[in-house]
Amino acid sequence: MADLRRQAVSIRLANADIRNIKRFAKRLGVRDSDIVRFAIKSTFNRLAPLCDPSIRGRSLLPVLAEAGDELIRHFELDAFQLEVLINDQVDVKEQVAREDIVLLAMSSLRQDYLRMRLNEEGQTRDATSADSLRRYLYEKYLYADANGGRAAGQEAPARVDAVPTKPVPTAS
Numbered sequence: 001m002a003d004l005r006r007q008a009v010s011i012r013l014a015n016a017d018i019r020n021i022k023r024f025a026k027r028l029g030v031r032d033s034d035i036v037r038f039a040i041k042s043t044f045n046r047l048a049p050l051c052d053p054s055i056r057g058r059s060l061l062p063v064l065a066e067a068g069d070e071l072i073r074h075f076e077l078d079a080f081q082l083e084v085l086i087n088d089q090v091d092v093k094e095q096v097a098r099e100d101i102v103l104l105a106m107s108s109l110r111q112d113y114l115r116m117r118l119n120e121e122g123q124t125r126d127a128t129s130a131d132s133l134r135r136y137l138y139e140k141y142l143y144a145d146a147n148g149g150r151a152a153g154q155e156a157p158a159r160v161d162a163v164p165t166k167p168v169p170t171a172s
Contacts, residue, residue, distance in 0.1 A: 047071075057094035058141040060086050065134040069107045079105040096141060107133055 013021075024035045049055040049063045064071070064086070071077060077085075079102045087095045 057087060057090035058096060059094070061096065061137050061141055064104055065137050068104050072105060072107065077105065100137065100140070103133060104137075 021032050021035045025032045028035075044051070046067055047063055049060060064082075072082075079098075082105050083098065083101045086101060
């Protein structure tokens, strides 16, 4: 049987983060530790496909399209690191094109360049660049038929939780 005991860990947080944790806890009437556990579990749920080493290539795009800019900024990921994360040990037909990985890497850095590149790909000019990038990646890699177009009747989802993915076991 799995060990279900809780374990104390030590983490370093900025004073502003600690103040926010205390504000959230006070407002909700819960303990500070409840807020920290909630934040961790919420993040794990959003990024669950990253825990499964078998999810690579095109299948990893939904989580990166939704949370990629936050991950890229926080962990300072560049296009090379993203390419290894996405395409390492992936069959050629399931790989994501290098230029699209560069767009992902740039999604949090150069918004004007990203808009220009997406416009070259025929994306709408009135959408935000994050929405355009998400729609472009979903249409190109997740909902494309054998001829390279979107499969009949399928729309790109608005959120990653609308994309079917392989279930990831979670520890309770």
